[in-house]
Amino acid sequence: MxxxxxxxxxxxxxxxxxxxxxxxxxxxxxxxxxxxxxxxxxxxxxxxxxxxxxxxxxxxxxxxxxxxxxxxxxxLDAEQGLFECAHREEGSALKRKWTLGYVKAEPGKVLFQAKTGLTGSVAGPVEIYSEPRLVRDGVKAPWTVFPKGSVIVLSTNKGSIELAASASSLNLLTERALNGD
Structure with missing residues (x-):
């Protein structure tokens, strides 16, 4: 299914x-x-x-x-716990390769789905990362990845991932997914 x-x-x-x-x-x-x-x-x-x-x-x-x-x-997206971001697995072979998409923050898990291009719709499978824990707090994101954004590192059941998004989006993530609200 x-x-x-x-x-x-x-x-x-x-x-x-x-x-x-x-x-x-x-x-x-x-x-x-x-x-x-x-x-x-x-x-x-x-x-x-x-x-x-x-x-x-x-x-x-x-x-x-x-x-x-x-x-x-x-x-409207924030009400669903959904926000735009750039995502990559930390330490991957493609260190400079970020995937643009959407993250949905749910209690105890983070869902990610890539989008087509810079402004396209979501496409591909939804990746589910369970048991997220904050490893490294927000640092300034590279301008080419997410202008005016921050990057956080999360430890999950599938390894570490990096998310670049706006500060308000990352606050939403920590409130919903990490604190379990």
Missing amino acids: RQQDLSPAPRGWVEKLQDANVPSYLLIVILVSLFSPLEESIGFWPALATVFLAGFAALRLVEVLLRPMKRKRIA
Whole structure:
């Protein structure tokens, strides 16, 4: 019998558009078309600076507008004890190889399922790690693995694993899985 997938809250269509860089592509087209008239009226360097600053401001605005949707999705996942993370087995042959996915914290066990790509859905089998114990507290995660995150090391029935996630997600993990709440 197939193990059921972890079921994170789905990304909305607006988030999916941002994941596909649609706002960035549209912005590039708009800014490139505005560059020539600006160059004729104010000159090359001022036009270039204006287009660059307008593009930067527009991208930040898109991020700010999407932030509430992302927070809502993350909060829905947290209610289930589920969060995004990077995972690897400590001391594995592929020391630099982290797998992106979701972890579900349950009393006395940690469930992990990989996802496809950076923003894809969950795929593959659910790995179950029983009897988790904290071996090493959070240290700053490498930016390439989990930006602004921390890494903890857990000892489990299958050996040591490392999890990189946000500080609030790791707190959720320690409350639910390690303390048995």
